[in-house]
Amino acid sequence: MEPVLDRFLPPRGYYLALGLEGSANKLGVGIVKHYKGQLSADNRAEVLANVRDTFNAPPGEGFLPRDVAKHHRNWFVRLVKKALEEANVKPEDLDCICFTQGPGMGAPLQSVVVGARTIASLWSKPLVGVNHCVGHIEMGREITGADNPVVLYVSGGNTQVIAYSAQRYRIFGETLDIAVGNCLDRFARVLKISNEPSPGYNIEQLAKQGKKYVQLPYTVKGMDLSMSGILAFIEEQAQDIDQKDFTAADLCYSLQETLFAMLVEITERAMAHVNSSQVLVVGGVGCNERLQEMMGVMARDRGGSVFATDERFCIDNGIMIAHAGLLGYRTGERTPYEKSVCTQRFRTDEVWVKWRA
Template sequence: MNKQFLALGIEGSANKIGIGVVTKDGSILSNPRRTYITPPGTGFVPKETAQHHRNKILEVLDEALKIANVTLDDISLICYTKGPGMAGPLSIGATVARTLSLLYRIPIVGVNHCVAHIEMGRLATQCQNPAVLYVSGGNTQVIAYSKNRYRVFGETIDIAVGNCLDRFARLVNISNDPAPGYNIEQLAKKGKNYILDTPYVVKGMDMSFSGLLTFVEDVVNTHPQVKLPEVEGNDRAKRKSKQTKHVRKWINPIPQDLTTEDLCFTLQETIFAMLTEVTERAMSHCESTDVIIVGGVGCNERLQEMVSIMVKDRGGKIGAMDERYCIDNGAMIAYTGILEYFSNGPTNFKDTYVTQRFRTDEVYVGWRND
């Protein structure tokens, strides 16, 4: 009897450690994860995040195997996130992957995190050749496939959209549980009294979010009512708190009754309009009818709605996913590892390192010939 081909994928590039077990045909047998959550007003730093992953990874591994009802002896391929991401957290997943590969003599594949998001999006939505809007904490790119590469047609020229949202959440003390972006989304649904005239920066196919963030910082510093109370005893948040000494004067006056909800609404509407504009331009250039949204920010229902309206006006369809597959997870690493393995073979063990910078368009996509 032939053994079923199973891949085990380990993802730990940021504040989530996840492990998934996936079959050769893309059936997901298990996909548990744990998230490192910091107090309001703070972000996650590499050293502490790596410690979280170190403490949780064997627990998640055990859970993934139990849910899939398999043992490590049943695994045919070990896959791990090679990059991009934070070096400390990445190294935890890579170390465990290398150890399992050596102990059980299982081939190993290092996977590009961004490409894994794309392939999971194609699998989950069944959109075969879409334009891709990739939005996460560390990445913002508009991507399309051409000649065995995922080509980047537009991207952020400073900070990623998820990083912008996270920094805003820290500024006004929005909770990080379950995620700052999710909590901003919920507050934005209540904030439709005002939409401020904010910086809107699209340069050709690229976007900039730092000016928008600076604008919001000034609004918060001059309108303290939009800042939520700090959690009692949150010393770390107090140490990180900063006030700008020189507040810039903006042309349009800010309403004195502005609320946190209004500011969340403004931030989302502005950012998502920029993303939608560039995505539409990429669709036109690539003559694509379909779009998929991948990455953690892709869970946002308002972003999905705005892109969906644009895509439908062009006679296409949108492939949107929920938090199971948009947010970083081990299954996407396992599935993409399978594609790479049967296309390019295993990764040479001496090359099973991690890298913080690993461009989407560096990967040879040998499993696609369309």
């Protein structure tokens, strides 16, 4: 059954949506324009504004939900005004307000939901709640032009291998404990690596200096993987590192190589299962050049290709929420005020993807 688009097409012939993302330490506001018709390679969505501000904790520390929520409340109005100005759009021009409904950190999510409800009420606009993971996937598909890829979703809070089937994004494999981004971030704290611009990025740069591979546990369990034991092991190796025959850079290099090899393995297995030749890497860790390189080698060996975006779109942002929310809006999706609540647990495969055939 083909999805029904454009049943609410405005007289001007296009849609405008404002998206609000705040599931973790980044507050993002984006404005996107969709034109009438199918979103094909010749008729892309247009990004009008994509602004963001990040809460960073001191080196060696993680961010607490209450501190992140305070950051989001402080920056909410400023970023919304900046996005409207950058897009040259007025509130009355918008068709809907889209917001991250989950998954994510409770307090930051709640701060953004309250802000979304407030401006939707002030401007008399409908709300559309968006699954954070689906937002990443749809933004990745839109930017790269990937047709029907196996998706590797890797971020600070999520690690999943996903493929589309029958209007759902099906999870083929996932982490059994912590996410790959969380594993990297927590090891960065052990080494007292700066959180600016992000701990994962700084580990990536340090790993480029590594020359010696330190053997680490390799824990793939069918289509799933586990990373808490690897983290505990490498944290122990990092103690008294000045007295070891390897460096902090060697440990960063070894951690990346091990984790990414695990991710490549389960992704390749999913590709074989669904007979796909495309891989789309999304989420904050998807910016990692070494992960993209390793995934590219595997995909080419299978006669396929890998797709990824840069930091504008792989790191949490408001435009992905605006885009995915507008896809839902165009097929009749609305989130009533009484149901505009957030949840820390909102699985990717719970979403009915009405806009895909």
